[in-house]
Amino acid sequence: MSEKLTAAVITISDKGSRGERIDTSGPRICSMLKEDGWDVVYTDMIPDEHDMIVNELVYVSDRLKVDLALTTGGTGFAPRDVTPEATMAVVERPTPGIPEAMRAASMKITNRGCLSRAAAGIRKGTLIVNLPGSEKAAKENLEAVLDPIHHGIDMLKSSGSADCGVPLADD
Amino acid sequence: MSEKLTAAVITISDKGSRGERIDTSGPRICSMLKEDGWDVVYTDMIPDEHDMIVNELVYVSDRLKVDLALTTGGTGFAPRDVTPEATMAVVERPTPGIPEAMRAASMKITNRGCLSRAAAGIRKGTLIVNLPGSEKAAKENLEAVLDPIHHGIDMLKSSGSADCGVPLADD
């Protein structure tokens, strides 16, 4: 039996981190991951501060070496929403198809789906994906990509490149 | 009754700015905005010059402080089409879902919809969105996103971040 994949879930919310709001999105994401067989090894809540988000993403990628880091919050148009910028600052290889697929799924539910500025990408061995702050939208977005993410992380944990063509021998 | 949202409409066209072509896209976009309740406070026509586009976008964002700046023209593959590059040079926070939604809407009409290189993003309190140069495509693209843009600008004019979770008190 293979080892479980590991995940970190980071809630990014000024009011949540000041105790002025109850975070329901982070716990909901954790439940979804656990039901899907993931080991959620780290959760945290931090304010909408660019440098704190950067530090947090570097910590879970480089130190904890989680397979998947999900953020919730800070992906909108409000002045302090900076999660995508902090994410792109730490990502080495963007994975634009993941936010595209999340927004395309959202657009089937509401035309406001195009307002998510969510980003995603790979840092070392960790896939980082931004989810919206609302519990409903976070759930819908995660459902849209959780299945293919398994395959993406399998590739990421492999050695070498995703080679094309026909192998000449069993290798 | 709330104040009207303000907009600038900038036509980017070498031939238009030399008087060799009649700009029908700019006026059409203005009509659509006015019918939708916007106050169009500024219009201009400039050639396809990177630095002139940059200056114009900085002017309407930082000086005029319009809520929405729409450009039309310069989003294609022609050698002098540089509107997206000039736009990304001034944008602080990209809003990739807006061009994605515009192109997805165009693709339902013509597979050439994928050729629009339009960009969009936020600079200070202004949302900047590139529209294609053809009147028909500009109209179709704007229709695809004008409704959610209202909500995006409401968020942008709010203070703080789009917080997730449940408020502990009416705030």
Next chain:
Amino acid sequence: MSEKLTAAVITISDKGSRGERIDTSGPRICSMLKEDGWDVVYTDMIPDEHDMIVNELVYVSDRLKVDLALTTGGTGFAPRDVTPEATMAVVERPTPGIPEAMRAASMKITNRGCLSRAAAGIRKGTLIVNLPGSEKAAKENLEAVLDPIHHGIDMLKSSGSADCGVPLADD
């Protein structure tokens, strides 16, 4: 009768370039282009090395001046998949709608379509487009955009900008 458009097809594969795998994607792409009326003037196979990919793309764009450069391979999540990063390093004007359209077409076949990190853009007179490494996905992706690419390259070979509005005289 107009001259044929020219293309280069570059297979990017560690194992292929070591002779450990037979490249079926490159030849398939060449066949599709020839059937579509293109003159495939250059093919090569190189390993998943950022600088070699950069050099190759600069060579076919700046020296060979091909109209279209297609790559296959290196667009996934595997640690050595760096084709999109090398592509974005040489591209002057991104064409994000092309990978969006390819991924949207893939997503109708498999939800793993969102895992392609393919990029595309213009360098001087050449359109560069990344295709996945698997022959099946490369074929599906190319089919999704080959028709509009003709029109994009027509624009790219034109002088000036794609002007909007109504011409005042035949020009």
